[in-house]
Amino acid sequence: MKILDLIGHALRPIHSDSAKLMDSQPGVRNVPNNISLSSPAFENGQAIPISHSVDGSGFFPELQWKNLPAGCQSLLLVMEDPDAPRAEPFVHVIVYNIPPNWSVLAKSVFTADGLSQDAINNGVAIGLNSAGKAAYMPPAPPRGHGLHHYHFQLLALDAKLLFPGEPTLPEVKEAVTGRILAASELVGTFER
Secondary structure (H helix, E strand, O other): OOHHHHHHHHOOOOOOOHHHOHHHOHHHHOOOOOOEEEOOOOOOOEEOOHHHOOOOOOOOOOEEEEOOOOOOOEEEEEEEEOOOOOOOOEEEEEEEEEOOOOOEEOHHHEEOOEEOHHHHHOOOEEOOOOOOOOOOOOOOOOOOOOOEEEEEEEEEEOOOOOOOOOOOHHHHHHHHOOOEEEEEEEEEEEOO
16 A cells, blocks of 8 residues: 555544535525536536546536526635545645636637636636646545535525635625525535
8 A cells, every 4th residue: 555545544533514604604505506507527416537637638517507596696606625634624726706608618729828818818816726726626635535525505695796806705705795696505425
């Protein structure tokens, strides 16, 4: 067994808490959950293909949605892993100000440095992940740590979000208070 596998096995009992996820917060939990959110890459509750992980291409798995509420001015996507061996769920990406006329978030929206120029030109912005980077991080759980659940949380907001820089998740949570019209979640799993 490799050293990284041993470390993963040693960390197996350590996890964050799904009660700390974005969509478990009272302001999100109490809104309608009638947005239909799906991915052609995986079914809800099923495995994310290795091609979308750090062991594959690492491309973002395309998301599709419909049934946005009236009054939606922007969308927010937060991807978190509550199985990470740390106090808080690991934030893989925060994407905000997604235009309400979009119905897909494709892999082409993301680049190694953050967002594509087309996404930026459409007003889309990105926050800081748990590694402190304004970028998407694919699933990369510690080897031997067990099954991880990746929560893609989509929120419809009644306004666009404005930040002086690239926000952290706590800053985003504060900014969306009282602005969430509806929410949805898609969960994919991955294990190494």
